[in-house]
Amino acid sequence: MASNLLAKNKHTILYAVALALLLLLLKWLELKLIIVDNAYEIYMGAIAVFFTVLGIWLALKLTKPKTVVVEKQVYVNNGPEFIINQTEVEKLGLSKRELDVLQLMAEGLSNQEISERLFVSLNTIKTHSAKVFEKMEVKRRTQAVEMGKRLSIIP
Amino acid sequence: MASNLLAKNKHTILYAVALALLLLLLKWLELKLIIVDNAYEIYMGAIAVFFTVLGIWLALKLTKPKTVVVEKQVYVNNGPEFIINQTEVEKLGLSKRELDVLQLMAEGLSNQEISERLFVSLNTIKTHSAKVFEKMEVKRRTQAVEMGKRLSIIP
DNA sequence: TTCGGGCTCATACTTTAGGGTGATTTTTAA
DNA sequence: TTAAAAATCACCCTAAAGTATGAGCCCGAA
Numbered sequence: 001m002a003s004n005l006l007a008k009n010k011h012t013i014l015y016a017v018a019l020a021l022l023l024l025l026l027k028w029l030e031l032k033l034i035i036v037d038n039a040y041e042i043y044m045g046a047i048a049v050f051f052t053v054l055g056i057w058l059a060l061k062l063t064k065p066k067t068v069v070v071e072k073q074v075y076v077n078n079g080p081e082f083i084i085n086q087t088e089v090e091k092l093g094l095s096k097r098e099l100d101v102l103q104l105m106a107e108g109l110s111n112q113e114i115s116e117r118l119f120v121s122l123n124t125i126k127t128h129s130a131k132v133f134e135k136m137e138v139k140r141r142t143q144a145v146e147m148g149k150r151l152s153i154i155p
Numbered sequence: 156m157a158s159n160l161l162a163k164n165k166h167t168i169l170y171a172v173a174l175a176l177l178l179l180l181l182k183w184l185e186l187k188l189i190i191v192d193n194a195y196e197i198y199m200g201a202i203a204v205f206f207t208v209l210g211i212w213l214a215l216k217l218t219k220p221k222t223v224v225v226e227k228q229v230y231v232n233n234g235p236e237f238i239i240n241q242t243e244v245e246k247l248g249l250s251k252r253e254l255d256v257l258q259l260m261a262e263g264l265s266n267q268e269i270s271e272r273l274f275v276s277l278n279t280i281k282t283h284s285a286k287v288f289e290k291m292e293v294k295r296r297t298q299a300v301e302m303g304k305r306l307s308i309i310p
Numbered sequence: 311t312t313c314g315g316g317c318t319c320a321t322a323c324t325t326t327a328g329g330g331t332g333a334t335t336t337t338t339a340a
Numbered sequence: 341t342t343a344a345a346a347a348t349c350a351c352c353c354t355a356a357a358g359t360a361t362g363a364g365c366c367c368g369a370a
Contacts, residue, residue, distance in 0.1 A: 047202055047203065048206045049206075050206075051202070051203045051205075051206035051207045051210065052206045052209055052213070054210060055211040055212075056210040058207065058210070059212075059213075059214030095316060095317085096316090097318095107301060108295060108297040108300070108301040108302075110294075112356080120317085120318070122319095124317075124318055126357080126358070127318080127319080128317085129357085129358080130358065130359070139358085140263055140357085141297060141358090142264075142296060142297060143263030144263075145263070145297065146261065146262060147263075250346060251346090252347065252348095265326065265327085266326070266327070266328095267326080275348070278350060279347075279349060282348080283347085285329070294328090295328085295356090296328090312369100312370085313370080314368095314370100315368095317364105317365080317366085317367105318366100319364085320361100320363085321361090322359100323359080323360085324357100324358080325357080325358070327354100327355080327357075328353100328354085328356085329353085329355090330351105330352090330353090330354105332349105333350085334348075334349085334350105335348070335349100336345100336347070337345080337346070338343100338344080338345075338346085339342100339343085339344080340341100340344090
């Protein structure tokens with residue numbers, strides 16, 4: 001308990017002791033220098049500078065480093081993981097391949113890229129996508145993706 | 156240039172001026188108090204304390220806060236109500252109009268339809284979308300939409 | 311075994327999207 | 341007030357997307 005208090009106020013105590021010693025030093029210096037009248041201003045200035053530096057040192061020692069916490073936002077997939085709405089898929093009559101194409105569309109891939117990903121020709125993807133649009137009753141892939149997300153057909 | 160320098164060293168200059176003024180004050184006090192011999196120690200102590208406080212104040216003012224980057228995980232599209240991530244929008248440098256276009260893109264509208272919705276020409280939408288793709292570093296509207304949703308820029 | 315659905319691919323064509331450049335006007339910030 | 345950014349529009353050209361149609365292959369169900 002007592003030692004804890006001592007430890008906590010260590011800096012303050014040290015400073016108090018240092019201050020006391022310094023006042024003694026000043027008193028001693030005073031005796032030496034008081035005679036030299038023209039050195040008085042220098043003496044005063046020295047004290048001012050010394051205590052300023054002391055104050056700065058004290059502040060730096062005693063204050064916890066100022067920290068500004070910058071939050072860097074990291075986007076992660078949200079907790080409830082995606083469960084495909086099989087009912088909607090069946091209702092629309094989408095085949096497995098058509099669903100594959102729709103999923104890759106949603107990832108922003110072009111028809112060319114989808115065809116490479118699935119190892120089929122570009123024309124095949126065009127056929128699939130056309131069927132997807134037909135079955136979902138949309139005109140464009142962006143609409144298909146939008147609707148697919150709404151219906152939980154794709155994540 | 157000159158004003159910049161002044162601004163940068165504002166604290167230092169202020170301190171210098173304050174110090175000068177204080178030395179003047181001390182000089183004046185000296186004339187008053189030097190006669191009262193027994194007040195001398197108090198005078199010295201006051202100076203010491205004052206400059207210590209000044210130093211502390213200075214240190215607190217001048218220390219730059221240390222920045223700590225903390226990664227904060229943000230789970231996107233959790234709740235039903237959408238809150239636009241303004242930070243990401245600013246980070247990407249998207250303007251209001253570009254955001255409008257992106258939003259309508261996400262709804263599955265064609266450029267033609269977007270232009271009609273916003274009462275501008277098709278070419279204008281093309282320009283906006285091109286800027287959106289450039290700023291988001293994507294190649295297609297589907298990618299822009301996908302990224303926009305991930306970053307909570309669009310619902 | 312036939313028949314339909316799913317998957318594949320092709321050709322031809324139209325529409326939409328996107329890239330590049332340049333210009334004018336309006337708005338905003340310094 | 342001046343400079344920068346935003347918004348508007350145009351023209352030209354290429355790439356990608358989408359439409360329409362036809363056709364061959366495979367597999368499982370009737």
